[in-house]
Each structure stands twice: as structure tokens, then as C-alpha cells.
Amino acid sequence: MDWKKEIKIFIYLAGAFILFYNLPIGNQRFDGAIFEALELMKWYAQEHVILCLLPAFFIAGAIGIFVSQTSVMKYLGPNSNKTLAYGVGSVSGSILAVCSCTVLPLFSGIYLMGAGLGPAIAFLYSGPAINVLAIILSGKVLGVDIALARAIGAIVFAIVIGLIMAYIYRKEESAKMESAISIPDSDGQRPLWKTIIFFALLIGILIFSNWAKPDVNEGFWFIIFSLKWYITIFLALIFSVILIIWYKASWLKILISAVIVYISSIFFQNPSIPFGIGILGLTYITMTGNDELKHWFESTWTFAKQITPLLFAGVLFAGFMLGRPGHEGIIPSVWINDSVGGNSLLANLISSVVGAFMYFATLTEIPIIQGLMGAGMGKGPALALLLAGPALSLPSMLVIRSVIGTKKTIVYVLLVIIFSTIVGFLFGLT
Numbered sequence: 001m002d003w004k005k006e007i008k009i010f011i012y013l014a015g016a017f018i019l020f021y022n023l024p025i026g027n028q029r030f031d032g033a034i035f036e037a038l039e040l041m042k043w044y045a046q047e048h049v050i051l052c053l054l055p056a057f058f059i060a061g062a063i064g065i066f067v068s069q070t071s072v073m074k075y076l077g078p079n080s081n082k083t084l085a086y087g088v089g090s091v092s093g094s095i096l097a098v099c100s101c102t103v104l105p106l107f108s109g110i111y112l113m114g115a116g117l118g119p120a121i122a123f124l125y126s127g128p129a130i131n132v133l134a135i136i137l138s139g140k141v142l143g144v145d146i147a148l149a150r151a152i153g154a155i156v157f158a159i160v161i162g163l164i165m166a167y168i169y170r171k172e173e174s175a176k177m178e179s180a181i182s183i184p185d186s187d188g189q190r191p192l193w194k195t196i197i198f199f200a201l202l203i204g205i206l207i208f209s210n211w212a213k214p215d216v217n218e219g220f221w222f223i224i225f226s227l228k229w230y231i232t233i234f235l236a237l238i239f240s241v242i243l244i245i246w247y248k249a250s251w252l253k254i255l256i257s258a259v260i261v262y263i264s265s266i267f268f269q270n271p272s273i274p275f276g277i278g279i280l281g282l283t284y285i286t287m288t289g290n291d292e293l294k295h296w297f298e299s300t301w302t303f304a305k306q307i308t309p310l311l312f313a314g315v316l317f318a319g320f321m322l323g324r325p326g327h328e329g330i331i332p333s334v335w336i337n338d339s340v341g342g343n344s345l346l347a348n349l350i351s352s353v354v355g356a357f358m359y360f361a362t363l364t365e366i367p368i369i370q371g372l373m374g375a376g377m378g379k380g381p382a383l384a385l386l387l388a389g390p391a392l393s394l395p396s397m398l399v400i401r402s403v404i405g406t407k408k409t410i411v412y413v414l415l416v417i418i419f420s421t422i423v424g425f426l427f428g429l430t
Contacts, residue, residue, distance in 0.1 A: 033320045033330040040319030040359070041312065050276040052102040053308070055206040058282065060105035061300030062202065063113060065292070066195055076115035078166070078173040089115075089122035090130070090158040099360070100396040101311055102206075103127035105303045108403045117173060117404070118166030121412060124400070126158040129391040134366065137215060138386065141366050146379060149427050150386045157387060161415045168411060194246060201239040208232045209275060229271055236278065249285050249293060257281025307399050314395025318359045321394075326371075340372065343380040343428030345421065351381035352420040355389030356413060357397075365389050380428020388420040 024030040063072075076085050103124060111120040130151070139147030166173055211228040214221040224231075240258065243249040261281065265274040286297035323329035339350045360368070369382050392413060401409040 029328075029330060029332075032328065033323070036323040036327050036329050037316045037319035039327070040324050041316050043324065044312075044315045044359075046272070048099065048101065050272045050279065051209050052099065052206070053105070053311070054276075054279045055202065055209070056102045056105040057300050057304045057307075058279075058296075059199070059202050059206065060109035060303045061296055061298075062199065063106070063109035064299040065296045066190075066198065067113065071192075072110060072113040072115050076110060076119040078116035078118075080116065080119075085116060085119040086122050086159050086162055089119035089162065090126040090155065092123060092126075100128040100391055100393045101359075101399075102210075104307055104311075104396055104399045104403075108303060108307070108399075111403060116166060117169055117408070118162035120162075121165045122158040122162035124412075125161060125391050125416070126154070129154040129387070130158065131390070134390070136221070137366050140215060141370050142373070142382065143379075145430075146383055146386070146427075149383050149423075153383070153387050153423050154391075157391075157416070157419055161412070161419065164415060165408070165412060169408065190246070198239075198242060198246070201235050201242065204235045205232055205239065208235065209271075232275075243285070247293060248290050250289065253281075253285050253288070257285065306402060310398040310402060311395045314393065314398045315359060318357065318394040322354070322358045326368075337372065337376070340381040340385075341376040341378060343378040343425060345425050347378060347381045348384045348421045348424040348428070349417070351377075351384040351424065352388040352417045355385040355387075355420070356392040356417055357394045358389060359393040359395060360389045378428050380424040380426075382424075383427045384420040384424025387423060388416050392416055 074080060075088055106127070107120060107124040110123065111117075115123075135147050135151045138150055208224075208228045208231045211225050213225050216222065237258075240254045244251045244254060257278065258281075261274045261278045264277050265271070268274060283297065286293040286300070288294075289297075319329060321329045321331055323331075323333070336350070336354055340347050340354075355365075365386060369377070369385055372385075373379070373382055397409060397413060400412065404412075
């Protein structure tokens, strides 16, 4: 008998017994935290899984199948032009304007395909942090100075943090560069313009289906919001035609899927349901299609299996600890409110740490910070929360760790927290 192994099993069992034996069931705060964890998980499942996460999985899977590794290494690899690589990484991330969880499959896709650590990190940070609509709304609600500082800070953070990560792990990046030498110089079977159109349509569907309502019912952004589903349907129709012509998908399966989606849109007011049925249709089409489409499905499913359990576990834990916006978890919100007043380094640090671990959906950080500032939060800690919060969350940390490892994840999180703290403190002095 292996006594070390048996003792370890006994310790696990004993620990689980002690934990469940002493669960403070009936304690109002503990019961409330459990409720908040489940409520946050319910909200996340309803608002983000179908419209955000599933399309992101398909995009990530497509990167692994339809984008040649040579192209990724050429534009984002460790040996690529630095200006081009970090420019592409930060700009492409900002175009998506997604939350910290939705960007993860896309980050995983480009990193595993050979993108350098620095450009991949720039993409990872810029996606949720550099959101044009969020920055405009920040200016209207929180003030032009905070919005401007957020925009400049996020752009600089994406590039600087990426450069620092690449420098710290330059030996590993050098090894990646050496392995890139042996990759055949091939751009795939299709012309680049076809691949660009393919991904532009997928990304367009992701962006417009998640287009958030602005704070006023007028202007350009509201017009886009009011037309979002018409634009999404138009893009989906073009994408369906491309699947048939370029990727040899079954026109009959696509037609049947489109009819079912249309019928479901008549019977269900919630647009997530027909959208989800459309995702199921795409799943069936790729599962039962030719070899190329099957490989796309397999790649997508690989990302879904890897990322989904970690995200769900992270959302539950974040809800238990910090609750939902406007609701308390196990940590009393008064502790946070009392800790972020003024403009001390400690206040900015606490704001950065709380922002890094709490989950913010796109645009939800603005009313939260508005409420905190009304309760006495300084403008420095407010900026620190804006720079750290949307870009990070506990669920995203768990997934990032599974992609780049524990050490790199810790360094990345610390860099975001440190830079957010320093910039927030300096901004608060103005």
C-alpha cells in the first residue's frame, strides 16, 4: 500500500467532512452570498453564453483551422515587426469591444497558433478595456477627464504590458522564434481576402448581436442599437452564402436551419433563443459537413471544453465573494466603499484589486463606479477600477492560467494591478 497516497486521500476526505460539517447554513450573509453566486451565474448564462461565448468559440475554432500558422507568425509572432505586431494586437482587440470572458477563446486561438506573448497579451487586454462606446459613456456619466484618461491609459497599458511580458519571458519567445523557422511558408488554400471576409462576418455577428443600448434614445449609437438585429441577420445571410459557395456546406441544412430560426423568432420575444437555435444549426452543419467543416467543429469544441468549466467556476466564486452589481457577497460592500475614498495609494490599490477579481460585463462598470463616486470614491480609485476591472476578472484569470501557465498569469495580473494603481494615484493628484 502506498501510504503517502492514502494519507493524502484521507486528508482530502477529512477536509471535505470538516468543511461541510461546519457550513454556516442559516447565517444571513452566507446564505445571501450563495444566492448571489447563483444569481450571477444565472445572469451570466442568460446574457453572455449564447450571444457572446458561443460565437467566440466558433471564431477561435476557425482561427485554428482557416488561418495559417505562417500568417499568425508573420503578423503577430515573436519575430514579427514590433510596431505591426502590437498595433495589430491592440487595434484588433479594441475593435471587438467584448467583455473579459468573451475575449478569452480568441486570445487562446491566436496564442496557440503561434502569436508572440506580447502581441497576444496586448490583444487580451485591449479587447475588453478599449471599448469606444464604453469610453464615450464614461465621458457622459463620469466626466470627460476620466474618459480621456481611461482611453489613453488603456491603449498604453495594452502595449506596455505586452512589451514587459515579452521581455520577461524573452527566452521562451526566442525558442518560439526558432521553432517558427521550420514552419512551411504557406498561406493556406484560399486567398487571404476570402479569409478576411469570413472572419469579418463572424466578428460582425458577434459585435452587433451584443451591441449595448446607449444611455440616451437618440444619436448614432442608438440608431445602430435599434438596427442591431437587422444588421446581424443580414451578416448571417451573407455568411450562410459564403459557407455554401466557399466551404461547400450543405445548402439544404443551412436552409432548414434558417427556416427554424425564423419560425422561432416569431414565437419567442427573447432574441437569444433564435440566436441560440442558429448556433445549434451551425453546430450541426459543421459536425456533419465535409472534413474541413468537421475540423472547424472539433477545434471549436476543444476550446469550449477547456474554457467553459473554468469560466463557470470563476463566475460562481466571484459572485459568492463580491456579489452582483448593487448586491453583496460574503465581503460586505461597506468595506470596499470605505476603502476607496480619497486618493491614497492604498485606496487605488484596493480599487485595482477589487476590479481585477470582480466580473464586469461590458458597460456595467460605469453605473457601478458612478454609485461608488456618489458614496465618496475618489476619481483616482475610480480610474484604477476602470483600467483593471473590465480587462480582468476571476473567471478570466482561471482561463488565462490554463493557456499561458500560472507564472505568466500572475505576472500579467500583477502588472495590470500595479499600473492601474500608479496611474489612478497620479490621476487623482490632478
